[in-house]
Amino acid sequence: xxxxxxxxxxIGLGIALIAVPLALPLASQAQTVTNSFNPGDLxxxxxxxxxxxxxxxxxxxxxxxxxxxxxxxxxxxxxxxSDTALAAIPLGGNVTYRPGVKLVKITTDxxxxxxxxxxxxxxxxxxxxxxxxxxxxxxxxxxxxxDAFFVNYTRGTDILSVNDFSPSNVTTQTTTIAQDKSIxxxxxxxxxxxxxxxxxxxxxxxxxxxxxxxxxxxxFNNHTVTSNTGVFDSGVLAxxxxxxxxxxxxxxFSYHCSIHPGMQGTINVVNQ
Amino acid sequence: xxxxxxxxxxxxMLVPFVAQAQQAASGDLxxxxxxxxxxxxxDGKRYVFPTxxxxxxxxxxxxxxxxxSDTELASYPLGGNVTYRPGTFLLKVVSDPKVYAIDAHGTMRWVETEAMAQSLYGNxxxxxxxxxxxxxxxxxALGTPIINTADFSPATVTAAAASINADKHxxxxxxxxxxxxxxxxxxxxxTTPEVSHTAEITSSNNSPASGDTIQLVGSASPVTGLDHLxxxxxxxxxxxxxxxxxxxxLTIPSSGVKSAYDIRSEAFWIDRHAAxxxxxxxxxxxxxxGVTLTLNRQESTPGxxxxxxxxxxxxxxxxxxxxxxxxxDIHGCTRVQECRYADTETSTTGTVHTVYAIVxxxxxxxxxxxQQSITVVDHTHPLISISPDKNFIYKGETLGxxxxxxxxxxxxxxEIWLDNVELKHCAASICxxxxxxxxxxxxxxxxxxxxxxxxxxxxxxxxxxxxQ
Numbered sequence: 001x002x003x004x005x006x007x008x009x010x011i012g013l014g015i016a017l018i019a020v021p022l023a024l025p026l027a028s029q030a031q032t033v034t035n036s037f038n039p040g041d042l043x044x045x046x047x048x049x050x051x052x053x054x055x056x057x058x059x060x061x062x063x064x065x066x067x068x069x070x071x072x073x074x075x076x077x078x079x080x081x082s083d084t085a086l087a088a089i090p091l092g093g094n095v096t097y098r099p100g101v102k103l104v105k106i107t108t109d110x111x112x113x114x115x116x117x118x119x120x121x122x123x124x125x126x127x128x129x130x131x132x133x134x135x136x137x138x139x140x141x142x143x144x145x146x147d148a149f150f151v152n153y154t155r156g157t158d159i160l161s162v163n164d165f166s167p168s169n170v171t172t173q174t175t176t177i178a179q180d181k182s183i184x185x186x187x188x189x190x191x192x193x194x195x196x197x198x199x200x201x202x203x204x205x206x207x208x209x210x211x212x213x214x215x216x217x218x219x220f221n222n223h224t225v226t227s228n229t230g231v232f233d234s235g236v237l238a239x240x241x242x243x244x245x246x247x248x249x250x251x252x253f254s255y256h257c258s259i260h261p262g263m264q265g266t267i268n269v270v271n272q
Numbered sequence: 273x274x275x276x277x278x279x280x281x282x283x284x285m286l287v288p289f290v291a292q293a294q295q296a297a298s299g300d301l302x303x304x305x306x307x308x309x310x311x312x313x314x315d316g317k318r319y320v321f322p323t324x325x326x327x328x329x330x331x332x333x334x335x336x337x338x339x340x341s342d343t344e345l346a347s348y349p350l351g352g353n354v355t356y357r358p359g360t361f362l363l364k365v366v367s368d369p370k371v372y373a374i375d376a377h378g379t380m381r382w383v384e385t386e387a388m389a390q391s392l393y394g395n396x397x398x399x400x401x402x403x404x405x406x407x408x409x410x411x412x413a414l415g416t417p418i419i420n421t422a423d424f425s426p427a428t429v430t431a432a433a434a435s436i437n438a439d440k441h442x443x444x445x446x447x448x449x450x451x452x453x454x455x456x457x458x459x460x461x462x463t464t465p466e467v468s469h470t471a472e473i474t475s476s477n478n479s480p481a482s483g484d485t486i487q488l489v490g491s492a493s494p495v496t497g498l499d500h501l502x503x504x505x506x507x508x509x510x511x512x513x514x515x516x517x518x519x520x521x522l523t524i525p526s527s528g529v530k531s532a533y534d535i536r537s538e539a540f541w542i543d544r545h546a547a548x549x550x551x552x553x554x555x556x557x558x559x560x561x562g563v564t565l566t567l568n569r570q571e572s573t574p575g576x577x578x579x580x581x582x583x584x585x586x587x588x589x590x591x592x593x594x595x596x597x598x599x600x601d602i603h604g605c606t607r608v609q610e611c612r613y614a615d616t617e618t619s620t621t622g623t624v625h626t627v628y629a630i631v632x633x634x635x636x637x638x639x640x641x642x643q644q645s646i647t648v649v650d651h652t653h654p655l656i657s658i659s660p661d662k663n664f665i666y667k668g669e670t671l672g673x674x675x676x677x678x679x680x681x682x683x684x685x686x687e688i689w690l691d692n693v694e695l696k697h698c699a700a701s702i703c704x705x706x707x708x709x710x711x712x713x714x715x716x717x718x719x720x721x722x723x724x725x726x727x728x729x730x731x732x733x734x735x736x737x738x739x740q
Contacts, residue, residue, distance in 0.1 A: 047366065049366070061407050061409070064407075091410070107308070108304060108308070109346045109349075147350060148321075148407075148408065151350070151352045235568075241612065242608060242610075242612065244605075245614045
């Protein structure tokens with residue numbers, strides 16, 4: 001039976017989006033397609049939407065451009081991957097504002113909130129407090145969050161005094177989206193997609209001590225993750241099964257599927 | 273005069289506006305001075321339509337939208353996003369070619385094939401597919417794929433979701449649930465001598481496991497004048513008797529299991545006395561049934577791979593699986609029935625590791641496997657297995673036997689033995705033999721032996737084969 005998507009892809013493109021997620025300016029789009037990317041990288045397919053590739057193997061969505069620019073100043077580090085590889089990486093939720101950078105509100109509620117770690121909104125209870133924390137120009141730091149994205153945030157405790165919250169400290173201490181979302185950074189994930197697409201990412205670089213988890217997302221076939229040099233072997237992985245291996249030493253570890261030898265991948269392990 | 277007239281006009285237009293502002297109620301579509309429309313839930317929160325198409329899966333037009341004051345609008349906190357009405361449309365995300373049907377409570381279920389989409393939604397199904405912007409994918413839960421047409425009926429789920437309140441299970445915002453306690457005895461300070469009114473509850477098993485059936489017995493004293501006696505399990509009434517003692521059988525839930533359940537009996541007397549007896553029954557963690565820990569081998573060499581495989585059978589749903597080596601949690605898996613892990617042996621020769629796994633089910637119920645050991649050695653013993661090609665043969669039939677050995681180093685030889693007699697010697701790691709024909713009724717137990725290039729031996733016995 002023909003897979004459903006072959007027919008649908010063109011239909012999908014014709015439908016206009018009402019809420020447009022972050023899109024790259026056309027001019028800055030990188031054209032080189034790579035099969036090598038790492039946890040923490042920014043990735044995109046042939047369309048302009050940019051995602052954060054998290055250590056848990058999921059891609060996180062930037063709901064709008066303002067969210068993106070609290071984390072990154074430009075698009076220079078975005079890697080372009082194939083559309084099939086992108087589609088194989090499950091969506092893992094939405095990125096929230098980098099903590100401490102901005103104040104936010106929603107259009108239908110006059111309260112102004114500071115953003116704390118993990119997308120926690122904390123009500124700044126007075127104008128004086130806002131001025132003390134964010135300077136006299138604090139009002140220019142306030143962004144409106146569209147109602148439909150408010151659900152990505154959770155409500156924390158109110159900020160009652162300057163000692164309750166330090167915007168600069170929380171910003172400095174939260175340097176990555178994985179950290180903000182409490183996704184362990186000593187992990188990485190590889191999707192086993194199918195016989196044609198193989199492993200996604202095909203080549204990835206991790207630090208010594210990282211636990212890499214492979215998940216067989218091919219609904220139809222068993223696969224294996226077998227080191228070319230005998231360092232690790234998953235045995236047969238039925239659909240949805242996972243295999244994890246912790247890399248204790250630096251080096252380049254190539255592996256393949258022993259059932260479908262055309263499927264090959266590499267984990268590069270580096271010291272910090 | 274002209275000015276006054278126009279002023280009055282404005283006032284008269286405002287009157288219905290104000291009147292409507294008073295009427296916003298659960299299930300209404302509301303908006304303030306801005307154009308955004310919200311659904312007012314039974315919990316007093318307003319729900320956002322993330323896209324216009326989401327709105328039109330529930331409503332055909334805007335005719336019922338009530339405009340309320342911005343102050344009133346702001347007084348309803350945001351409750352979340354509305355999801356598509358179940359069964360109405362198909363969804364896909366721009367960056368993923370999978371097409372999903374919408375089931376109850378915003379659950380997306382993958383429609384795996386075109387044929388399936390067609391049989392569920394008709395020939396025009398492709399026109400029902402909407403693109404869901406990526407940021408709203410998180411509003412949905414992923415359900416199981418639809419494998420056959422009996423799995424899912426669009427019309428049924430649409431009809432079942434009569435309102436957004438119903439689909440999202442939005443409950444009336446009631447004051448915090450009060451513990452159900454009977455009215456206090458009115459005569460605590462009474463001057464007349466009081467008979468003590470008491471109620472008790474007991475369980476036939478003080479540490480049942482999930483799935484066990486237990487008997488609860490409630491009793492009230494005095495029996496005279498008793499109006500009724502009600503037994504509660506986990507805060508739900510399960511039996512009411514007009515007499516004492518009152519008993520009922522009950523099966524401990526096997527899904528959503530708690531570590532302990534509260535049980536309670538409440539007795540009411542016709543003179544308006546009341547008494548409560550409470551107890552708690554801890555749920556036994558039971559055995560390690562349903563959990564298997566397999567090690568690829570009982571020995572490892574420094575620098576070699578050691579691997580662990582924890583398999584949970586289908587009798588319960590695992591929430592977490594953790595693998596422990598020497599008491600340290602070396603790897604955890606979440607929400608899977610099998611957890612496979614491998615790492616590198618870093619200990620020196622002579623070390624003996626203890627290995628076990630702890631599995632917690634979705635109800636917090638914990639199972640621990642028996643301990644196994646991995647011994648670190650300079651050279652491992654070879655691994656060997658032997659399997660007959662049949663488990664039963666008839667008299668006159670032959671039987672094939674395969675013995676397979678493997679090791680980190682070369683395997684020198686493999687042998688197949690029966691009744692202390694060597695049947696075959698192979699200089700390779702796979703040894704096959706056809707035996708028979710077998711003419712007498714008996715049971716055959718074959719033995720395989722092997723040795724590696726370090727002179728280390730191993731042997732294995734086949735499953736029994738019956739000649740009948």
